[in-house]
Amino acid sequence: MSRTRSANGRSSVYRDSSGIWHGWVSMGRDEKGKPVRRHVRGRTRAVVSERVADLERERASSAGLAAAHRRPTPREGPPRRQTLGEWLDEWLVLVKRSRKPRTFTTYDALIRTHCQQLRSVKLHEVTVRHIDDLLHHVATTVSPTTAGNLHRTLRSAFTVAVRRGLVSTNPCRYATVPRVAHVEVEPLSVAEVHRLLSIAAGERNAARWAVALALGLRQGEALALQWSDIDLENGTLAVRRQLQRHPWEHGCVESEPRHPPAECPQRHSGGLRFDDTKSGAGRRVLALPPQMVPQLLDHRRAQAAERLAVGSAWEDHDLVFPRPGGGPADPRNDHRVWKRLLARAExxxxxxxxxxxxxxxxxxxxxxxxxxxxxxxxxxxxVLLTRYQHVMDTMRVEAAAKVGTAIWGD
Structure with a gap:
């Protein structure tokens, strides 16, 4: 093994006797004053050096690291340790500032519902066993899926805590995540699609369901479509935004109001609003099937007649699938129409x-x-493609049959 010893506190990169490269990075000291070092490894020096550089940048960005391990003066006394609950409250503020409202609502609900028993534990004393027990309890009393979501949420919170020097390691990295049973995707058959679209033809916003079944738009994406996003002449449709329900926030001056935010007389920031797409990949331009263009033309003419009947009361948001009156459609009502169509189409x-x-x-x-x-x-x-493994397997069998026919004949 060839290894060059580095000065105290410096990073080191070396190759062992089997040819594997290793890197060690000093991340500071723990609450007992002992050095904390992180280890990475890889098959090439370049890969390990890049990972070492990432750790060094992580160390440099930990603004609270020096303060967290600074020895207090006798007058100051020992520093007060933050509890897990206090840190999660602080972290949720960061999430609210930087993530989408639905993400914050999901994280907040998971933490508020399932983490009460650990809130009083000191942040630096949370162990892998704590996380294991919590996830097992949630998996057995609620569902393994919820336990997995909670694990991802806590892992994100501890990752930020590590970067800020509040803890030296992330206990969620080593926790045992309950196994979630694979759920097979159950799409509608082509015959069912034909039947449903035939039933929907007499409904208001009938083209809404052709867009869902042929283009696969998410509900929020479909309800946020504007006519400016659709080029019927060239047969394209651009997905640029989504309609989301934002949670309401208190507007009253009470420090601990007894009513929920949705019932606050001065509530604000909630309701249906337009957001960016779910991810960067969600912003996309799709080609319209030629058969869909006449449907959208008929839909636009029907909407123009509806707008003329409503007159000046029409809310002009340029929406393709608005509610009566022109405003954004309520996703819950949209879901009810879907269920009613399924029932009518049997x-x-x-x-x-x-x-x-x-x-x-x-x-x-x-x-x-x-x-x-x-x-x-x-x-x-x-990885989302793996949910359609049954379709992929069928395609592979057909491809093998075609190859066999091409080489050996029927």
Whole structure:
């Protein structure tokens, strides 16, 4: 093993006898004054050096590191240690400032519902065992899916705590996450799609369901569509935003109001609002199937007649699928219409999001490349394709049969 000893506190990179490269980075000292060092490894020096540089940048960005380990003067006394609950409250403020409202609402609900028993534990005393027990309790009393969501939330909170020097390690990195049973995607069949669209043809905003089943737009994306996003002449549709319900906030001066924010007389910041897409990949331009262009033209003419009947009371948001009167459609009412259409078409119970699964399945079944499907659906992670493994397997069998026919004949 070749190794060059570095001065105290300096990073070191070396290669062992088996050819694996290692890197050690000093991250400071823990609450007992002992050095804290992080280890990385890889097959090449370049890879390890890059990871070491990342750790050094993490160390440099930990603005609170020096203050956290500074020895107090006798007059100051020992520093007060922050509890987990206090840190989670502080971290949620950061989330609220930097993330989307729905993300904050989800994190806040998970922490408020499931972390009460650990709030009084000192942040630096939270162990892997604490996290394991908490996740097991949530998995058995609620669901493994909720436990997994809680684990990701706490892991994010502890990651920021490590960067700020409040703790030396992230206990969530080593916790045992309950296994979530694989749920097979159940899209509608092509025959069911035909039947549902036939039933929807007599409904207001009938083209809404053609957009859902053929293009796979998320509900918020479809309800936020504007006519300026659609080019019927060239047959394109651009997804640029989504409609989301923001949580209400208190506007009263009471320090601990007894009523919920939604019932506050001075409530603010809530209700239906337009947001950016779910991710960067969500901003995309789609080609319209030629058969959909006449449907959208008919829909625009019907909407013009409706607008003329309403007159000056029409709320002009340029929306493609507004509620009567022109304002943004309530997602809950949109969901009710979907359920009613399923019942009228005598189709099994299905979520509105299953329309999106149906569009992805039809694309894959038609032999469209997975990377193209990712782009059309606005997915940012290739792992989402694994949910359609049954379709992919069928395509592989068909491809093998075609190869066999080409080489050996029928």
């Amino acid at each position: 189709i099994r119970e299905a979520r509105l999001h299953d329309a999106r699964h149906t569009a992805a399945t039809i694309l894959l079944a038609q032999g469209v490349d997975g990377r193209v499907v990712m782009s059309l659906m606005g997915w940012s992670q290739a």
